[in-house]
Amino acid sequence: MARRPSNPIYHTREWREATRWAKTHLPPICHWCGEPIDMRLSGRNKxxxxxxxxxxxxxxxxxxxxxxxxxxxxxxCNAKRTLAIHDGVESASRGVKVRTSRVW
Known part of the structure; x- marks a missing residue:
């Protein structure tokens, strides 16, 4: 699968600073699945x-x-959410887009 083009925001000094802040100040819990995040792993690890x-x-x-x-x-979890947002219809919960099999 081809990667979609990255937003230029992610290549700025401001984004690197925001990322550094988040990784040092926010609790290491995934806000999607609720499971702990091992902060020793690379962000490229699933x-x-x-x-x-x-x-x-x-x-x-x-x-x-x-x-x-x-x-x-x-x-x-972040990748699944991003794909859902770009793929389907916005659901009422947490702004995640989900594809449905039929119109309700």
């Missing part, structure tokens, strides 16, 4: 820590660096 936006940058670019909009998530 169970490693990534910094996730509560309100996506795609729809709320003004909140990209706002600390209150940042949470930690496992790389795999």
């Amino acid at each position: 169970w490693g820590a990534t910094v996730d936006h509560l309100k996506p940058v795609r729809t709320h670019p003004e909140l990209a660096y706002v600390r209150a909009n940042l949470q930690l998530a496992h790389n795999s």
Whole structure:
């Protein structure tokens, strides 16, 4: 599967600082699955820590660096959520988009 182009926000000094802050100040718990995050793992590891936006940058670019909009998530949980947001219909819970088999 081809990777989609990365948002330029993720290549800035401000994003690196926000990521560093989140990884040192937020509790190491995935805000999607609720399981602990091993902070010794690389963010590229499926169970490693990534910094996730509560309100996506795609729809709320003004909140990209706002600390209150940042949470930690496992790389795999964050990736699933990102794919869901780009794929389907917005669900009522947590802003995650989910594909459904029929219109309800």
